[in-house]
Amino acid sequence: MKLLDIKNLHAKIGDKPILRGINLTVNAGEVHAIMGPNGSGKSTLCQVLGGREGYEITEGTIEFEGKNLLDLSTEERAVAGLLLGFQHPVEIPGVKNIYLLKEALNAQRAAQGLDDMDTFAFMKLIRELVKTMDMDDAFLHRGVNAGFSGGEKKRNEILQMLLLQPKLALLDETDSGLDIDALKVVSDGINRLRGADRGIVLVTHYQRLLSYVEPDFVHILYKGQIIKSGDKSLALQLEAEGYQDFLEAAS
C-alpha cells in the first residue's frame, strides 16, 4: 500500500528553485534512505513534507495515504501519522519536554476520537521509553532540547517518534553527530518502529547508520532531483567511491 507518493515535485524558496522534479513512492513496510551532497535539497524535501512556511510548491503532487498532503496544515499532517525528525531540533527553554510529549500524544488521540491518556499510564509509558533510549528521567523535566547536546537532541527526536508511533517517519540526519553508543540506541529505536504497516525515510550522509538500519531502497538526491536509486548496495558503493562518478554521470 502506498503511504507516500511524490510526483514531479518542484519547490522554491523565494526565487530560488530547490526541488526540481522529485519522484518518490514509499510503501508501507519499506525503509528508504536518501543520500546526497550538502545543499542538494534533502532537508528542503523534509520540510516541504512537514508543511513549513516559506516554501512555494510550483509543480507536482504529494499524496499521503491517497490524500493530498498539501491540503493539510503542519499539525494535521502530524496527527495523520507523519513525523519529521529535525536535522536541527529547536530549543524551547521553559516548555518542559514532558509537556510537549503529553500534548503531542493527546493531540493525536483526539484526532482518533480518543480521550486524553490517563496521567499515570502516560508517565509509565514515557518512563519506559526514556529507559530504552538510554536517557535520564531528568530530561523529561528540562526545557525541550534546551541546552541538550547534539546527541541528546537526536535521542529526544527518536523518543518522540516512539511515543507517537507515526505511520511515516522522515528522519533528517538523525545519525549525525552521534557517537557509536548513541548511534546504536538511535538505530535500535528506529528498528523498533519498523513494521509492515509503517514507512521510514532516513536522510543520512553515512553508510554507518545503514548497517544498523538496513534500507530497502537508497536514493541519491542531487540539485533537487533523485539522480539514482538502488538497493542497500548503492550506499556501500557511495561509501567506497564517493559521489563524484554519480554526479558526473548525472550532468
Add this chain to the structure above:
Amino acid sequence: MSRIAEKRAELPAWIADALPATAAAPNDIQSAAREQITQWGLPSLRDEEWRWTNLRNLSRQTLVPSAGSAVAEVPHPISAVLTDALVIEFVDGQLKTLPADLPTGLTLTSLEHASPEQRAAAFAPAATTPNDALLALNTASAQQGVVIEVAANTVLTRPIVLQWQDGVVPESFSQTRVSIQLGAHAQATVIESVLGMNQNLCWRNTVSVVTQAANSQLHHLSLGLDGDHHLLTDRTFVTLARDARYHSLNLQLAGQLIRREIDVNITDTGAHCDLFGLMMPRGKQVLDTHTRIIHNAPHTTSNEHYRTIADEAGRGIFKGRILVAQDAQKIAAFQDSRNLLLSDQAEIDTKPELEIYADDVKCSHGATIGRLDPEALYYLQSRGISFAKARGLLIVGFAQEIIDEAPLPALVDWLTKQVTRRLGGTTVAE
C-alpha cells in the same frame, strides 16, 4: 524644584478630606507627611518616576475611605494550596484576623496595637520628592496594617500569607502599612496575595517596610491573580544588613492599574537580593514595576529578572535602577528584562538605569522585546500540537522560568496553573 516650576495639580478633595488628624505613624512624622501630600498632590507625568504611569483616571474618581464593616467573602484560594500557611486576612485594607498558635519566634501585631518603637520602624522611610507622594499619603493616613517580627535564629517553615481582599465595598479606598522585621539568621516566607473582589473599582495604597538583620533570609512574594478593576499602588522598602538575602517574586496578572515600587538598600558586605517579576497585562490593564537597588557596600550582589507578556491593549512598564555608591567595590549586579508582545495594540516600556560611582563593578543588563519564536511554534505544530496550544505552551514557557522561582513546589505548580488558566489554556498535568 525651582520656584518657576509649573503649579502642581491639587490633591483631589476626596483624598484630602479623608486625611486624618493623627494616624499610626509617630505624630511628627505623620504631620510632616500630611503637609507634603497636601503640597504635592498626586504624582503626575511630570514627575520622573511617573512618566509612564498616569494616575489621572484615579484622581477623577470619587472613592470613599473604607470603614471596616466589610467582611471576608471567600476562602482564599491559596489556603487550599498552602495548607499550613499562617493567614493574615485583610478586607478592604482592614485587618480581620491574625492567626492563633504562632510558632515560637514569630510575633504578629496589629498596627493599631503596635508599640511606639514598632511604629517608628514601620514608618522609617521618609518621602523626599513629589515622586514619593504616595508614600507621604500613606504615612499621613495609614491606621491599618500589621507588624511581622521574626526573632533572631528563628527558621519559620510555615509561610505567612497576607491575603488582601480589595473592593468588597465598591468604590472604596484604603491605606495600609506592613512592617516585616527579621532578626539575625532568621528565615521566613511572606506571601502577599491580592484579590480584586466582585469586579469592583477600588484602590489601595500600601507600603511595606522590610528590615533584615545579619544573615537573615526572606522570600517575599506579591501575587495579583484575580480581579479586573482594582487599583493598587504598592511600595516596598528593603534594608539589608551584612550577608542578608532578600528574594522577591512579583507576579501581576490582574487589576486595572498595578504600580509596584521596590527599593532595596544593600547596606553591608555579603548581602544579596534577587528580584524576579512577571507581568501579563491585557485588556486595558496597566501593570507597572519600578525597582531601585542601591549597592551601598562592597562585596554585595544583586540579580534581577523581569518579564512582561502584553496582549490586547495591555501595557507593561518596567524600570530598573541600579545604583552603586562610591567606594562600593567588588559589586556584581545583573539585570535582565525580557518582553513578549502578543498584539499590535499592546505596549511595553522597559528601561534599565545604571548609576555607577565605583570602578570595580561587574554590571550587566539587557532588555529585549519580541514576538513568539516561529521556529519553536513550527516545531511544536510538527508534533501535532495545534497552533493555539503551541502558542499557549510557548507563552507559559516564557513565564515558567520566573514562576519556577517560587519557593515551594506546591506553589510553583499552582502558579503555573493560574498563568495557564489566565491564557485560556488547560494545564498539562504530570
